[in-house]
Amino acid sequence: MNQTPLGPGSEFDIIRRILKDAASPGPQVALxxxxxxxxxxxxxxxxxxxxxxLSVQDAHFVIEWGTPELIGERAVRAAHSxxxxxxxxxxxxxxxxxxxxxxxxxxxxxxxxxCRAAAEQLGAPLIGxxxxxxxASLVVDVVALGVVEKPLLRSGAxxxxxxxxxxxxxxAAAAVRAWKAGESPTNRWRRAxxxxxxxxxxxVFLAEAGASAAIDLSDGLLADAAHIAAASGVGIEIDWxxxxxxxxxxxxxxxxxxxxxxxxxAVPGGILNDEKIADFAxxxxxxxxxxxxxxxxxxxxVFRDDAEVxxxxxxxxxxxxx
Amino acid sequence: MNQTPLGPGSEFDIIRRILKDAASPGPQVALxxxxxxxxxxxxxxxxxxxxxxLSVQDAHFVIEWGTPELIGERAVRAAHSxxxxxxxxxxxxxxxxxxxxxxxxxxxxxxxxxCRAAAEQLGAPLIGxxxxxxxASLVVDVVALGVVEKPLLRSGAxxxxxxxxxxxxxxAAAAVRAWKAGESPTNRWRRAxxxxxxxxxxxVFLAEAGASAAIDLSDGLLADAAHIAAASGVGIEIDWxxxxxxxxxxxxxxxxxxxxxxxxxAVPGGILNDEKIADFAxxxxxxxxxxxxxxxxxxxxVFRDDAEVxxxxxxxxxxxxx
Numbered sequence: 001m002n003q004t005p006l007g008p009g010s011e012f013d014i015i016r017r018i019l020k021d022a023a024s025p026g027p028q029v030a031l032x033x034x035x036x037x038x039x040x041x042x043x044x045x046x047x048x049x050x051x052x053x054l055s056v057q058d059a060h061f062v063i064e065w066g067t068p069e070l071i072g073e074r075a076v077r078a079a080h081s082x083x084x085x086x087x088x089x090x091x092x093x094x095x096x097x098x099x100x101x102x103x104x105x106x107x108x109x110x111x112x113x114x115c116r117a118a119a120e121q122l123g124a125p126l127i128g129x130x131x132x133x134x135x136a137s138l139v140v141d142v143v144a145l146g147v148v149e150k151p152l153l154r155s156g157a158x159x160x161x162x163x164x165x166x167x168x169x170x171x172a173a174a175a176v177r178a179w180k181a182g183e184s185p186t187n188r189w190r191r192a193x194x195x196x197x198x199x200x201x202x203x204v205f206l207a208e209a210g211a212s213a214a215i216d217l218s219d220g221l222l223a224d225a226a227h228i229a230a231a232s233g234v235g236i237e238i239d240w241x242x243x244x245x246x247x248x249x250x251x252x253x254x255x256x257x258x259x260x261x262x263x264x265x266a267v268p269g270g271i272l273n274d275e276k277i278a279d280f281a282x283x284x285x286x287x288x289x290x291x292x293x294x295x296x297x298x299x300x301x302v303f304r305d306d307a308e309v310x311x312x313x314x315x316x317x318x319x320x321x322x
Numbered sequence: 323m324n325q326t327p328l329g330p331g332s333e334f335d336i337i338r339r340i341l342k343d344a345a346s347p348g349p350q351v352a353l354x355x356x357x358x359x360x361x362x363x364x365x366x367x368x369x370x371x372x373x374x375x376l377s378v379q380d381a382h383f384v385i386e387w388g389t390p391e392l393i394g395e396r397a398v399r400a401a402h403s404x405x406x407x408x409x410x411x412x413x414x415x416x417x418x419x420x421x422x423x424x425x426x427x428x429x430x431x432x433x434x435x436x437c438r439a440a441a442e443q444l445g446a447p448l449i450g451x452x453x454x455x456x457x458a459s460l461v462v463d464v465v466a467l468g469v470v471e472k473p474l475l476r477s478g479a480x481x482x483x484x485x486x487x488x489x490x491x492x493x494a495a496a497a498v499r500a501w502k503a504g505e506s507p508t509n510r511w512r513r514a515x516x517x518x519x520x521x522x523x524x525x526v527f528l529a530e531a532g533a534s535a536a537i538d539l540s541d542g543l544l545a546d547a548a549h550i551a552a553a554s555g556v557g558i559e560i561d562w563x564x565x566x567x568x569x570x571x572x573x574x575x576x577x578x579x580x581x582x583x584x585x586x587x588a589v590p591g592g593i594l595n596d597e598k599i600a601d602f603a604x605x606x607x608x609x610x611x612x613x614x615x616x617x618x619x620x621x622x623x624v625f626r627d628d629a630e631v632x633x634x635x636x637x638x639x640x641x642x643x644x
Binding site for chain 2: 010011014015017018019022023024025026028029032033037038040042043044045046048050051052053054056057058059060091092094095096097098101105108109112113116120123124125126127128129130131132133134135136137139141143145147
């Protein structure tokens with residue numbers, strides 16, 4: 001294991017240029033960039049999973065959309081979603097927090113209390129961080145730490161696997177779209193944005209069932225499926241009508257909208273039988289939907305009524321739409 | 323080991339309030355908040371040291387003071403200074419980077435290239451991160467990873483130890499003061515701010531010599547000595563005339579100015595003899611200065627010609643001077 005290839009997108013073009021000719025890390029590092037987490041050899045056969053996830057005011061959230069506590073909670077949940085996506089168990093959280101120069105210490109404290117609450121809910125208490133004051137932006141950067149014996153990677157999918165997603169998609173993007181239009185999101189949409197699930201148990205269940213690859217849906221189903229396709233060296237076909245769009249959300253947004261923090265997994269055909277699907281629903285209280293398949297080739301294609309859907313202008317790109 | 327007490331300061335008051343009644347982490351965590359790094363049990367008897375260090379435009383730096391590459395280099399060096407302060411060996415770096423909405427991708431790329439160069443110089447190549455675009459601030463948050471068998475903590479000092487510092491102090495603060503006054507810093511000051519040393523080998527040398535405690539000087543000699551005092555349950559006395567102020571820097575600034583990223587260590591009396599001091603100077607090309615001692619009691623006091631110096635208005639506090 002070392003670097004894992006990324007899917008298309010201008011953000012990932014920059015990362016590719018930065019990492020071109022980069023030095024290889026030493027033997028402590030089992031897996032470097034390109035997956036949801038970096039993996040560090042623990043020395044006892046297991047791995048430490050490390051991820052970092054940045055939330056910047058007006059880039060990732062607008063303060064007035066929620067509360068300082070929710071900003072902290074969301075940042076921690078989003079970061080640990082990367083740990084979950086490798087079927088790792090979160091155990092610790094570090095938080096870097098900066099509050100703008102014009103704000104007082106109570107803003108820092110309220111965001112941090114939100115971070116702490118979410119971290120403890122996830123079984124990953126705060127174990128360090130950094131606090132500062134100045135500049136123009138509220139910034140929360142979260143380091144998520146987990147442990148795992150058998151990590152679930154982006155690169156393990158093989159042609160003929162099924163593609164499944166947890167939960168419902170598009171509600172967080174629908175909330176953002178509503179706020180940007182000056183409208184009020186539904187409570188369901190608002191909750192999807194501010195309190196995303198971290199699919200920790202779900203990922204372990206799917207890994208134990210035999211999943212071959214996984215990613216968390218932070219960039220959107222299409223963009224994240226493209227990462228799995230690039231990492232695994234396969235193509236992915238998605239069935240438009242199978243996409244589990246959240247209530248009152250159109251399928252386009254469920255495909256392209258980011259920040260759902262659900263899981264997309266590849267699973268060898270037939271493993272997720274009716275019994276497993278029923279178990280999943282009763283254990284976790286969310287649906288599990290088969291949305292497509294892997295094929296020989298590359299890239300992601302979407303089919304509706306046997307016709308390929310034109311994907312131009314879909315997908316989420318931080319340097320285009322961000 | 324678990325939480326380590328922090329010294330005084332409004333930033334640390336907030337951290338204390340946040341961590342009051344916080345959940346204890348699980349058995350993976352050997353040392354949680356309050357030291358330079360969190361320590362994770364590796365499973366082979368050693369520790370993984372993890373620290374995170376945030377740099378936000380106009381809070382920690384002003385873009386026009388340097389170049390995008392220098393912003394990246396400085397952020398990575400500052401983060402690994404925490405790893406060095408535990409006598410750990412850096413091996414990996416993750417970088418979260420956000421560039422403001424009005425800037426193009428080349429700013430992100432130039433900062434990241436600076437991060438990559440510094441990370442590779444330190445033997446800690448980039449192994450992950452996060453890149454985004456939007457909002458008002460350039461943000462670089464760096465996760466520094468190291469390994470260590472016998473960590474050097476803040477909490478090991480005992481009454482009767484000597485206090486030593488590496489290098490010269492105050493030049494980075496002198497550069498910031500000059501820039502804020504619209505003046506041009508000397509090259510020496512400028513370099514101290516943008517290219518701080520990460521005292522990796524120096525810390526290992528001092529740990530092997532028998533140092534009892536260490537911290538890196540990010541908040542300033544007085545504030546960081548206060549952390550050692552609080553963590554170790556001792557008082558610290560500093561000799562004004564022994565403080566190694568950098569060229570053209572007054573002693574006040576060498577005591578109070580932050581961001582030197584030199585080391586302050588406590589060492590049992592007599593261990594650092596003339597031979598060791600000469601070895602240190604010839605190995606590392608920087609001075610090692612005895613600046614004071616630990617005593618029974620608490621807090622930090624400064625003496626000049628046997629009289630105690632009034633410390634009001636000294637020390638660096640992000641929520642006061644920041």
